[in-house]
Amino acid sequence: MKKIEHITTFTVFDALDELSSDDRALMEIAIKMRNTAYAPYSNFSVGAALLLENKEIITGNNQENAAYPSGMCAERVAVYSAGALYPNIPIVKIAISASSLKKVVDQPVGPCGSCRQAIAEYEFKQNTPIELLFAGEKGKIVKTTSLKDLLPLSFDKSFL
Numbered sequence: 001m002k003k004i005e006h007i008t009t010f011t012v013f014d015a016l017d018e019l020s021s022d023d024r025a026l027m028e029i030a031i032k033m034r035n036t037a038y039a040p041y042s043n044f045s046v047g048a049a050l051l052l053e054n055k056e057i058i059t060g061n062n063q064e065n066a067a068y069p070s071g072m073c074a075e076r077v078a079v080y081s082a083g084a085l086y087p088n089i090p091i092v093k094i095a096i097s098a099s100s101l102k103k104v105v106d107q108p109v110g111p112c113g114s115c116r117q118a119i120a121e122y123e124f125k126q127n128t129p130i131e132l133l134f135a136g137e138k139g140k141i142v143k144t145t146s147l148k149d150l151l152p153l154s155f156d157k158s159f160l
């Protein structure tokens with residue numbers, strides 16, 4: 001028997017102006033994308049912007065549904081759109097921004113478990129890490145260098 005320690009390192013920025021200009025520009029697109037989220041049930045809007053290796057930027061936001069489970073998170077809207085439009089171009093990074101009509105979201109909002117799994121699929125497929133940046137509407141911003149940091153011991157196609 002042995003115990004294995006899994007250490008995750010991520011960077012926390014105090015404000016948008018601490019980000020590199022590229023990261024900040026991507027986050028600003030994610031922030032803008034919150035405006036067109038369709039979130040009448042949760043009133044919680046999420047915007048996502050992802051940068052592809054060919055410099056294209058693909059965006060998404062959450063799309064809710066009266067049949068709640070039929071809705072879709074912002075991250076997966078963006079990632080599946082990238083997969084549909086540019087199936088062979090790696091994803092370099094994804095910026096995510098969340099806000100709510102009910103309260104001020106002042107902490108970084110990480111992607112949900114299903115979105116982590118969806119992003120993990122693409123990271124495994126392209127065999128290069130995908131950086132993630134996530135934030136609330138104000139406050140700190142978290143940056144991870146790989147989806148693996150958020151989903152240790154993940155399930156992937158190598159098991160099939």
Ligand code: THU
Nearest residue numbers: 042044046062073074111112115
């Ligand atoms: N949501 C996202 O878009 N991304 C996440 O990672 C977490 C949750 C959306 C889904 C739903 O429309 C709303 O936020 C409340 O859960």
